[in-house]
Amino acid sequence: MSTKWLCDQVPKMSNMFIAAGAVRSLFDGTVISDIDMYGASPADVKEYESYLLKKGYCVRKETSRNAVYEKQGHIEIDVVRQWTGSITSIMDSFDFTVCKAALTLDGYLHTSRSFIEDCTSRILKVDGSICYPASTYYRIFKYIKYGYTIGVDTMQQILDAVKEI
Numbered sequence: 355m356s357t358k359w360l361c362d363q364v365p366k367m368s369n370m371f372i373a374a375g376a377v378r379s380l381f382d383g384t385v386i387s388d389i390d391m392y393g394a395s396p397a398d399v400k401e402y403e404s405y406l407l408k409k410g411y412c413v414r415k416e417t418s419r420n421a422v423y424e425k426q427g428h429i430e431i432d433v434v435r436q437w438t439g440s441i442t443s444i445m446d447s448f449d450f451t452v453c454k455a456a457l458t459l460d461g462y463l464h465t466s467r468s469f470i471e472d473c474t475s476r477i478l479k480v481d482g483s484i485c486y487p488a489s490t491y492y493r494i495f496k497y498i499k500y501g502y503t504i505g506v507d508t509m510q511q512i513l514d515a516v517k518e519i
Contacts, residue, residue, distance in 0.1 A: 355380055357461050360389070363429050365409045366459045369394040370402050373444055373456040376429075377463070381473040382452070384500050388422065388430040392456070393438050403433055449490040451479045452502070478504040480511055487515035 360376060376389040393399035403421060407413075411423040411431065419436040437444055441456045441464050448454050452473050454466035472479055478497055484490050490512055494504055 355386075357457055357463055360386075360457060361459050361461050364389055364391065364431055364459070365405060365411075367398075367402050367405055368459075369398040371441055371456050371458050373441070374448060374453045377455040377457050378452050378469075378473055381455075381470060382476060382500070386429060388432045390432045390434055392434050392441075392444050394440065395438050396435070399433060399435055399438060406431065406433070446482065447485055449480055449484055449486070449493065450497070451481050452477075452497070454481075476500070476502045478502050479508050484512060484515040487512060487519055491516055 357380065360372060360380060364372065370391055370393050372389055373392050374390050376386045378384070379386045391402065393402060403423075406423045409425075411425045411428075413421055414424045414430065415422040419434070421433050421435065423431045423433065437447060441458070445454045445456055445464065445466065450472075451466050451468045455469050456464045458464075466481060468479065468481065478494065480490070494509075494512070497504075
């Protein structure tokens, strides 16, 4: 799989980009279960959702935070409604460095400084504030199932953030 392959899996529209798990999977070899799509603005997201329907996708699940679209023979597309903005601002809101990657639909890859190294060595790290500490704590177990490890310092940073809730 390549960045081109991933971009070819979704209908293209400007101001939309792929981020997080599907991009990470290109580097760590985990199975891509869905493709998370983000937009520059709520209007871009709404327009993209209309575009998906015109392209034959159906809504499988919908909340105020996201909508999951499916189409026979295609990977599910999870359109994130809750967060919009620039690629940098969206990536900055992600907890683990192995999630801090985005791909524009014309194939340009954006990553955090340690993204590729952390993916290939399968280690969980955080490189900023933790927006949702409890969620980050529970996500550790998901990544352990994928073969990731977590260092003592990172675990302590997450536990300290959880204590502040």
